[in-house]
Amino acid sequence: MNAAPDSAVDVRAVSKRFGALAAVDQMSFSVRQGEIFGLVGPDGAGKTTSMRMLASVMRPDTGGILIDGVDVLADPELAKQHVSYMPQRFGLYEDLTVDENIRFYADLFEVPDKVWRERALRLLAASGMTPFGKRLAGQLSGGMKQKLGLTCALVHAPRVLLLDEPTTGVDPVSRREFWQILYALRAEGVSMVISTAYLDEAERCDRLALLHQGRIMYCDTPRKLKQGMPGAIILVTSAQPRPLLEVVQGIDGVEGVLLVGDGIHIHVDDAECRLPQLAQAIAASGQTAGGIRQIEPTVEDLFVALLERRQQTP
């Protein structure tokens, strides 16, 4: 095996069809050593299919995948030695305890007894799971299940970690803890591919690929992607943001509106010129608005803007 190739993951023109549907279409990207790479997109964009092919539990129709220098198609079993995969659906045994699950995966990867025990103690402590060793996995909360999944995935010290929507259905506190663990792993030199439908989470990645209908639309760092976005974002805070949507839609210069938790994001061509215009329109409509100001675009704004542009120029 090659010693530490430049790319932890190398995906070359991979395609996968299910009947008439092209789930993944000519996908190419590479992940550097020690990088957190995000596959970001809505449901049905091809995230899970991509992750499965990287984990070599599904074979691409065409194209090639190298993981840590190992050709996944030529020798999937060798590739599996260095990879850990966390499927989207909880893949552990709910009728086994936390400790039993960890031991099972340590055995499957033939981790020496002393090594995995020490490692499991450390991992459980890091995720605050130490008191739950004897608890059945099925009785854990969603967040704890994911932390257990991560612990099992890490017990053989993989060089590449594949996480398919690991924080879906997990509470915000557990999500933050989860990401802290991922950052710690990155510091140890573990490379990661993580798929997510949460765009706020995508910003935590070092680089990301925006997926739409099986194709990579853009691939760069979150900052560069946002810089490359034309126009600006204006935030209007409101306790009842929904009626505001109709008010601002159709005003000159407004290219898109996005409903967020505490208000709306308005995508405009130019902030300086449009901001007073919008404030006036909202005041005239009689709707209550807390405040109006320009903000840095989020990945979510970026995604919506990119989709809109794509639809306008088919």
Next chain:
Amino acid sequence: MKIRRIVAIGRKETLQVLRDPRSLTIALLLPLMQMFMLGYGVNLDVKHIPLCVLDQEGNQRSQDLLKRFAASRYFDLYKVAASIAEVRHEIDGGACRIAIVVPAGFSRKLVDQGAATVQLLVDGTDSNTATIAAAYAGSVVAAYSGEVQLQAIQRRGGQIQTLTPVAVQARVWFNEDLESSYFIIPGVVALVMAIVGAQLTSLTIAREWERGTMELMVSTPVTPMELMLGKLSPYFVLGLVDAGICLALAVGWFEVPFHGTLPTLFFTTSLFLSVVLCIGYYVSVSIRSQVGASQVALILTMLPTTLLSGFSFPIDQMPALVQDITYLVSARYYVTILKAIFLKGATVSELAVPIFSLTAYAIVLVVLAARAFRKTLD
């Protein structure tokens, strides 16, 4: 192949079995129930056939003949009819399977002409029982006419040796009482083992696909052979417990004589168990849903075992083509082996042919079942 992975999968599977009391209870109760149902349900003995008699003569001689029928353990006198219409009614209604009609003038004909006839009416809807009943009735009548002939000769002052010149002294080996349960029960054991064995493993892979645990399993370096051996090991132990229950019932409850040795029984049972566990596993690998796998496993084991193993229908009376097909039914060998061990006390060397066949069968299935497993989701 790594022992550690096999042990890990075996341990995991054992924990899951032990933590699922419902499935465990079914695995242990199913053979018990099936042994009782099939052990009592299948009985090929023809005894106590309900009999109807019509005596149109009504004297000493005719009554003498009819008494012999009533005294036989093959017939139970159910009805003494007064007319031929009544006889017809009994047979049509299914109350009686056989009727004897002694015609008027029976005694006179017997004395004057030295020959008389009685009428035998048999319900032929169940041809097997009808044939046997008619044969029994024939022998009762034959015994009677022999005596009548002897008396007639003696009365005419003739000297006669009362010995039959050539007599058959029949002795049935291995099942001296010709109890059908003695050869049926070992067959029932084979049937129950086939059904239960395949059921045990039919869910094991399908369950992991349904619960989503297989996706993670196939992303590890585990090999199909390791997975299979690990998965089968706890069910092999459970299957041996089931075999113990069945065999203990056969000897302890159904009182089938056991002339063989326990090691022979254990060895051959392990072989057969391996075969049926692999059948269940193969089905589970091929059909990724629990309900479907369970149904297919049931059909694949129960039908051939019932019809083609020689357990209920003798193989040498089947058409040649069907006889050839029975060689593909693993239970055929086990039924042969079990009958031989139970009734003849056969040893491993005497059973070399069926044991070899079963071994070959097991090896082929292990390889097929392991190969059928694909470590991909497509």
